[in-house]
Amino acid sequence: MRYDFKKIEKKWQKIWAAKGHKQSCEGPILRSSSFGGQRKKYVLDMFPYPSGSGLHVGHLVGYVGSDIISRFYRMKGCQILHPMGWDAFGLPAENYAIKNKIHPSIAVKENIKNFKEELNAIGFSYDWDKEINTTDPAYYKWTQWIFLQMFKAGLAYEAEVPVNWCPKDKTVLANEEVTDGRCDRCDSLVERKKLKQWILKITSYADRLLGDLEGLDWPERVKEMQRNWIGKSEGTLIKFQIPMIGDQIEVFTTRPDTIDGVTYLVIAPEHSLIENHKLKIKNYEEVKKYVETASHKTDLMRQEQSKEKTGVELKGIKAINPFNNDEISVWVADYVLGHYGSGAIMAVPQYDERDREFAQKFNLPVIDKLLVEFSGEKAVKYKLRDWIFSRQRYWGEPIPIIKCEKCGNQPVPEENLPVVLPDVESYEPTGEAESPLAVIENWVNVQCPKCGGLAKRETNTMPQWAGSCWYYLAYLMQGINNFKFPISAYKDIFKNWLPVDLYIGGVEHAVLHLLYVRFWHKFLYDIKAVPTLEPFQKLMNQGLIMGTDGQKMSKSRENTVSAKEITEEFGADSLRVYEMFMGPFGDSKPWDVHGIIGIERFLNRIHNLINPKSHPPVGGPNPNQIANNQKDRIEKLLNKTIKKVTEDIESFKFNTAISALMILVNEMEKNPNLKIENYKLIIKLLFPFVPHLAQELWEKLGNSSLLDCELWPQYDEKLIKEEDVELVVQINNKVRGRIVVKSKLSQKEVERLVFSEKSIEKWIQGNKIKKVIFISDKLINFII
Ligand code: ANZ
Ligand code: ZN
Numbered sequence: 081m082r083y084d085f086k087k088i089e090k091k092w093q094k095i096w097a098a099k100g101h102k103q104s105c106e107g108p109i110l111r112s113s114s115f116g117g118q119r120k121k122y123v124l125d126m127f128p129y130p131s132g133s134g135l136h137v138g139h140l141v142g143y144v145g146s147d148i149i150s151r152f153y154r155m156k157g158c159q160i161l162h163p164m165g166w167d168a169f170g171l172p173a174e175n176y177a178i179k180n181k182i183h184p185s186i187a188v189k190e191n192i193k194n195f196k197e198e199l200n201a202i203g204f205s206y207d208w209d210k211e212i213n214t215t216d217p218a219y220y221k222w223t224q225w226i227f228l229q230m231f232k233a234g235l236a237y238e239a240e241v242p243v244n245w246c247p248k249d250k251t252v253l254a255n256e257e258v259t260d261g262r263c264d265r266c267d268s269l270v271e272r273k274k275l276k277q278w279i280l281k282i283t284s285y286a287d288r289l290l291g292d293l294e295g296l297d298w299p300e301r302v303k304e305m306q307r308n309w310i311g312k313s314e315g316t317l318i319k320f321q322i323p324m325i326g327d328q329i330e331v332f333t334t335r336p337d338t339i340d341g342v343t344y345l346v347i348a349p350e351h352s353l354i355e356n357h358k359l360k361i362k363n364y365e366e367v368k369k370y371v372e373t374a375s376h377k378t379d380l381m382r383q384e385q386s387k388e389k390t391g392v393e394l395k396g397i398k399a400i401n402p403f404n405n406d407e408i409s410v411w412v413a414d415y416v417l418g419h420y421g422s423g424a425i426m427a428v429p430q431y432d433e434r435d436r437e438f439a440q441k442f443n444l445p446v447i448d449k450l451l452v453e454f455s456g457e458k459a460v461k462y463k464l465r466d467w468i469f470s471r472q473r474y475w476g477e478p479i480p481i482i483k484c485e486k487c488g489n490q491p492v493p494e495e496n497l498p499v500v501l502p503d504v505e506s507y508e509p510t511g512e513a514e515s516p517l518a519v520i521e522n523w524v525n526v527q528c529p530k531c532g533g534l535a536k537r538e539t540n541t542m543p544q545w546a547g548s549c550w551y552y553l554a555y556l557m558q559g560i561n562n563f564k565f566p567i568s569a570y571k572d573i574f575k576n577w578l579p580v581d582l583y584i585g586g587v588e589h590a591v592l593h594l595l596y597v598r599f600w601h602k603f604l605y606d607i608k609a610v611p612t613l614e615p616f617q618k619l620m621n622q623g624l625i626m627g628t629d630g631q632k633m634s635k636s637r638e639n640t641v642s643a644k645e646i647t648e649e650f651g652a653d654s655l656r657v658y659e660m661f662m663g664p665f666g667d668s669k670p671w672d673v674h675g676i677i678g679i680e681r682f683l684n685r686i687h688n689l690i691n692p693k694s695h696p697p698v699g700g701p702n703p704n705q706i707a708n709n710q711k712d713r714i715e716k717l718l719n720k721t722i723k724k725v726t727e728d729i730e731s732f733k734f735n736t737a738i739s740a741l742m743i744l745v746n747e748m749e750k751n752p753n754l755k756i757e758n759y760k761l762i763i764k765l766l767f768p769f770v771p772h773l774a775q776e777l778w779e780k781l782g783n784s785s786l787l788d789c790e791l792w793p794q795y796d797e798k799l800i801k802e803e804d805v806e807l808v809v810q811i812n813n814k815v816r817g818r819i820v821v822k823s824k825l826s827q828k829e830v831e832r833l834v835f836s837e838k839s840i841e842k843w844i845q846g847n848k849i850k851k852v853i854f855i856s857d858k859l860i861n862f863i864i
Pocket of ligand 2: 485487528529530532533535
């Protein structure tokens with residue numbers, strides 16, 4: 081018989097919705113002093129884009145994990161903040177809206193409603209009072225405010241730069257949004273364009289972003305990805321004189337010891353030397369053509385190893401090697417990048433692969449030289465580049481800047497925030513490298529806040545990453561309808577709750593969101609708005625759920641399994657347990673419908689074990705019927721299971737915690753009529769995993785409380801310690817017997833027991849023991 085999960089799950093979801101999972105921000109209060117450790121826990125999920133297609137089972141892994149953690153620590157007496165919200169600006173929401181011909185704000189509202197219903201149907205214990213939405217003007221007022229502080233601090237500037245342009249999405253992309261030369265969103269080949277853009281100076285924080293990684297409890301691979309992205313490199317700057325033009329080329333090298341093997345120099349196509357000395361370059365027209373071609377290539381295309389090297393010599397220009405005074409030629413080639421190091425290299429074909437390929441192609445000398453001692457000063461360079469922060473799209477936060485011909489870029493006065501996104505007729509991208517906002521004249525034309533003259537608003541919007549750069553602070557601001565100005569109003573609350581204790585999300589955000597948000601947080605720290613150096617102390621990455629085809633679950637691959645359908649067929653509790661039982665939390669694993677059927681059976685057994693109607697009488701009239709030793713065994717197993725489940729949840733081993741609970745259920749099934757306390761204990765252990773079923777059974781046993789308010793069980797150390805173990809006894813590495821002893825005995829105690837054991841003693845008798853090898857609870861080996 082299937083238990084009626086539909087009825088039970090609806091019933092408790094309704095009660096939870098009414099009572100809420102409110103965790104006040106007034107300050108941490110420990111409900112129970114019986115547990116040590118931290119009083120507050122801020123457990124945060126990466127918030128979703130409310131897309132039109134709803135949640136698939138892969139979306140839920142992290143959310144189930146964070147819910148287990150939240151419910152567990154709530155029962156441990158901690159004050160928990162576990163909020164949820166919506167990251168609703170950006171291309172996905174906008175493209176969905178364009179495709180379905182609905183205004184993005186209406187589409188977003190509908191999608192949020194569906195997402196919220198779907199999340200609630202899984203029984204997550206979010207505190208919905210704290211719900212936020214990045215597209216709400218009350219929210220993006222703050223996103224704009226933070227931008228303005230950066231502008232005032234000189235960290236937001238406008239410049240004409242070569243950018244990644246997506247021809248399909250018709251917008252600029254950040255470097256972090258381009259993978260293998262393609263747009264992360266739509267997979268189109270990215271083009272190079274020169275455009276005037278807003279840029280955030282993330283490079284000013286490169287050193288701190290790198291150094292502060294050390295103190296974070298984050299997966300090593302994410303830290304490594306950030307280190308590589310920041311790409312700190314220690315090298316040397318060396319100047320090569322060019323006497324005929326009275327100028328010099330400075331190169332950045334990590335191998336100054338190879339200077340005796342330099343046979344030519346290469347500058348990047350963007351290098352200023354070309355324009356500065358165009359009259360001296362005899363083949364300037366040819367060089368100019370090469371530069372023009374290179375300007376359409378992305379960095380990645382330029383650096384591809386397999387690609388044949390290209391380049392042009394700067395005729396009429398020679399440089400002098402300062403080490404040996406050799407006269408060498410100067411080339412322009414696109415394998416040297418304009419914005420890394422000094423945009424120029426000294427080529428050492430003997431030691432450097434790329435230089436060798438180039439030298440071979442253009443018949444340049446390769447000389448066999450030994451390495452030299454070279455002390456010059458050290459120079460530090462980073463791969464990290466400033467963050468291109470403007471997008472030519474409608475659905476984003478307007479950049480709060482007013483452009484005045486007389487006064488230049490002026491910040492919108494703080495009291496005029498937010499700059500609200502106006503309604504437009506057509507929100508599709510124009511493709512003219514201009515935002516659709518540019519055509520709304522009554523919005524664009526404003527007074528200059530400085531001189532009062534005619535001025536225009538900035539019409540570019542912020543990238544989709546902006547809103548998520550500070551949302552974990554917004555949850556602390558007492559609900560979006562109560563946001564107060566200025567930010568200092570939240571000083572005490574920030575102090576109580578920061579940093580986030582646990583942040584769960586996908587590894588794909590390693591160098592995008594997770595780097596941007598650390599940058600904003602450090603800036604907010606510098607302007608004394610937040611009290612901690614870092615936003616997220618501990619980070620966990622959930623693993624991917626693969627489709628039955630073994631591929632990553634995604635709409636475009638048509639291999640998604642809808643969370644809603646699974647919940648309706650098997651119940652939310654089955655889905656929760658199955659997702660956690662599939663394997664280690666951080667691993668990728670394939671979806672298998674048979675697995676969830678097995679879990680549903682397991683939950684039915686739990687229901688039958690405890691539900692007095694289906695299996696009377698629980699905690700029945702005469703527990704003494706059971707043999708005493710059986711009762712002891714259950715008692716011990718229960719205590720062992722409490723220890724195991726507690727430790728496993730603490731270390732994210734949800735799958736092994738569930739295994740331990742399965743073993744316990746097995747044993748309890750074999751022994752009906754246990755004490756009611758035993759059933760209460762197992763219900764509490766099950767609660768974080770199957771909150772609906774556990775709460776229902778808890779009520780069936782006559783309890784009216786919510787399990788969230790009950791205390792997590794503690795185990796009896798004595799009952800666990802006294803466990804017996806079987807120890808292997810070896811003589812000269814050969815097994816000669818086994819003895820059953822109390823666990824955790826010392827070597828001396830075990831030796832004494834072995835010597836009193838007649839069957840083993842005979843092997844040792846009369847021999848001198850040379851050595852004893854002892855592995856606690858496992859083995860003792862006498863070498864005689
Ligand atoms: C001579 C040399 C000899 C180099 C050798 C390497 C090996 P990382 O570690 O990535 O910092 N380089 C410098 N600026 C460059 C630019 N703008 N575009 C492309 N390559 C550039 O690498 C630094 C090394 O990459 C530098 O050291 C330089 O080549 C090259 F056996 O100088 B080396
Ligand atoms: Zn002005």
